[in-house]
Amino acid sequence: MSNYIVSARKYRPMTFSSVVGQEALTTTLKNAVKSGKLAHAYLFCGPRGVGKTTCARIFAKAINCENPAEDGEACNQCESCKAFNEGRSMNIFELDAASNNSVDSIKTLMEQTLIPPQNGKYKVFIIDEVHMLSQAAFNAFLKTLEEPPAHVVFILATTEKHKILPTILSRCQIYDFERMTVPRIVNHLKMVAEKEGITYEEQALGVIAEKADGGMRDALSIFDQVASFCQGNITYKGVIEDLNILDSDYYFRMVDLSLENKVSDIMVLLNQIISKGFDGSGVVQGLANHIRNVMMAKDAQTLPLLETSDEQRKRFQEQAAKCPTPFLYRALRILNECDINYRQSSNKRLLVELTLIRVAQITQPDDDSDGAGRSPKMLKNLFKHITKSPANTVPQVTGSVKTNRKPTAHVGAASDAPTTTKQSAAADATIATANAGQPIAASTQQPTMVKGPHLKLSSIGMTFQSMLHPEKKKEEASPLDTPEKTNEEETAKRFTDEELALQWVQMCNRMPQKFVGLASRLKNITPHITDYPNIEAVIDNEIFLSQLNEIKRKICRTMQVTLHNDNIQLTLRLADTATAKKVFTKREVFDNLRKENPAFEKLRVSLGLELS
Incomplete structure (x- = not known):
């Protein structure tokens, strides 16, 4: 138990080839190592958990490798590579700018740049979360960053590039890391599951990948959590139960019922969802995202925009074939209005219910003359009345x-009620x-x-x-x-x-x-x-x-x-x-009061109050 290492650390890439989803950047860095054309400062930016710090460490090891491979990878056999792998390298320094963001921390770092490396070619300084540096620290860093010693390479990493001074950006080569796609995360989780001897359902891994929101580190952390809950057999039901995610079947059923104008069934379904502990805002946002995916699945050109598993993609395509395009457009607009007004509403559940009723009546015809036995079109006619000009x-x-x-x-x-001209004018x-x-x-x-x-x-x-x-x-x-x-x-x-x-x-x-x-x-x-x-x-x-x-x-x-x-x-x-x-001012009112009752004046004096 004491030797357990989480998957995010255990399966952290050690070479450029093992980095997932950043092929263009890793190829550029390997070519720089092969050619020996290294910049003095690099800026790695992108969302969390996509490999910025990992690539910075791999790059730092590669440029100090004594026998690099032909493709630019580190050999992992020389003394420099072994020292780095064992965490005792004297040429690679990491600084967490979130906790060392003062001018003194930067000055100490600048003093380290003056000392040449004892072994290896370069001293590499990796500054993580560089956007957390203070304004004064940035200014102290500028001169050294622009003209560092020949043996120094700076690698800066940040999740918020917009917070970095333009003068810093202009001195660095900027590499923008991409978010991980759902298929790439699923493939990587499959590899981890096979090595760990864990069985899985592909749909369950797809839910984990969607929950990770493009971050591989988050996906591996969720994977460990779910694997512990499911006791080594990751199932779809186990994932949604452990992560408290609303089953996508609810959204598919809700859209099908809306197409059939079954308002009562939707209200019952909504009550089931709320009774499970989900709030109305999550239902509205989830349904809006679901309808967006259905709209993307309706056209072959937009099908690649679906970030979901192959099995879910087929279900979206099947439902998209049944949904008219105007229905999808109007439903998205109605749900977006509800999402905007949700926070200000004093009766949030009623707002969600009325929104779902409006969605369910989009495809309902205005004429109900042939609908004997059908439920009355309550809200559609209702909105028609209340939106008339006052x-x-x-x-x-x-x-x-x-x-x-x-x-x-x-x-x-009734519209055929008899009215006189005088009554119409009064109306x-x-x-x-x-x-x-x-x-x-x-x-x-x-x-x-x-x-x-x-x-x-x-x-x-x-x-x-x-x-x-x-x-x-x-x-x-x-x-x-x-x-x-x-x-x-x-x-x-x-x-x-x-x-x-x-x-x-x-x-x-x-x-x-x-x-x-x-x-x-x-x-x-x-x-x-x-x-x-x-x-x-x-x-x-x-x-x-x-x-x-x-x-x-x-x-x-x-x-x-x-x-x-x-x-x-x-x-x-x-x-x-x-x-x-006569209309009295406040001053005159008080003057009259203290004339009639001297106690008011004594109270004012005792409290030290002044009349304005």
């Missing part, structure tokens, strides 16, 4: 209102129209334009219910849809000043956003009953009075609806100069 929708009055007036058409009413009115005479409370229930999967459920509840139960549409119509006989008592209920003040404040809270300033000032006014049921509001400003006169009829109608009394008449009056209240 100017063409009818404001809904909160609460159940019964009136002797002729009712106006409701949004959810098109908005809060900005002063002569419409509709209550202000209704304006807050207008549907608004919806982008993506966001829905305001409070404004579409009745429409949603009517779509869920189309057979009850006529029975559950709004009171405003059909005339009803009402008695005089129900439209002339008595109210008090307290009820009037309460409904007045609630009206102000329901006013549209464009009247927010008007509503704020209106809250400071308290209406009173003058000659019952008439009410009066005293305004202390002529400009404010003129603004309120423009929507006076709306305010009056709102009071009639909310207080259930159609006989209410509203009077707006300008306050007399003698009765007008």
Whole structure:
């Protein structure tokens, strides 16, 4: 047990030929060794775990080898190679810039460059994670990097080339390492598994390669973890269970159900996924990546862009043959919108559910006349209603209102309901129209334009219910849809000043956003009953009075609806100069308080407070 070495170290390449996936770079380095044309500084950059530091060590050993092979490889037989392999070489120095990033560390390194090698040709300095050096350390390094001694070679390695100063980059030969492809990682894992005597399923190795995200070191670390979990027999089920990865079968089933418009089955499937501990964001991102792969598999030209195993590639091709291209495009757009809005959503599961419903209804026809027995197209029709312009929708009055007036058409009413010209004009009115005479409370229930999967459920509840139960549409119509006989008592209920003040404040809270300033000032006014049921509001400003006169009829109608009394008449009056209240500043308010109660002044003095 004490001699165990992880695969990432045990199978670390020792020669250029054993480096996986970097053939172009290794060929260039071998040619440089053969020709003896060496630069004084090299920069190896690329993602993590692709072989930057490994290639730097192999290159350092090769340029100091006493008997290099014809292809530029180190012989591994000379004293220099043996010393390097055993970790006792005095010509190769490694510096971790992440923990030695100060000016003093670089100055110590510069002093080492002045001493020539005792054996071998070059002193090689490998600086890993060079982007972690401080600005001052970079500046101290510049001069030596530009004109180092003839026996010095610098090899810099970094994962973030953009953080390195341009003056450093211009002094180095830059080698960009590539990410490992899934097939190359799978082939390398097969070799390791065979040497370790581990059995495997190729699909399981493909999952490990995808999880590694282009890094061979990560792939070997995951391989060791999974091999320990599976006790030497790596299976697909064991991999997804150990790594907590959602089985790709869920995504294939989800796409198939979407093509068949089976919303209920998708909701059940989503619940199964969430019950396994996966969050909605991972489901949306995974499904988006799956649909992207299906789209890539649809065309032979884009098929090489699929980074997956051969078995999975065949499954993607089979599903791509069933998926229309417009479906894939629209599904990707819908899922991308959900991914963008997921973090801001207060009800994340609902957002994911609505997104999957929209995806499932992409291929659903608008006409359902021949769909007897099929589930109603809830959300498709729903989105059609709520994305209409607010100017063409009818404001809904909160609460159940019964009136002797002729009712106006409701949004959810049938299209063939009889309406008069006067009713149509009222249906098109908005809060900005002063002569419409509709209550202000209704304006807050207008549907608004919806982008993506966001829905305001409070404004579409009745429409949603009517779509869920189309057979009850006529029975559950709004009171405003059909005339009803009402008695005089129900439209002339008595109210008090307290009820009037309460409904007045609630009206102000329901006013549209464009009247927010008007509503704020209106809250400071308290209406009173003058000659019952008439009410009066005293305004202390002529400009404010003129603004309120423009929507006076709306305010009056709102009071009639909310207080259930159609006989209410509203009077707006300008306050007399003698009765007008003076508006005090905060300083004046405090001065009045401390005059009336000297304790305020004592408190201010004791706390050492100053008036601003």
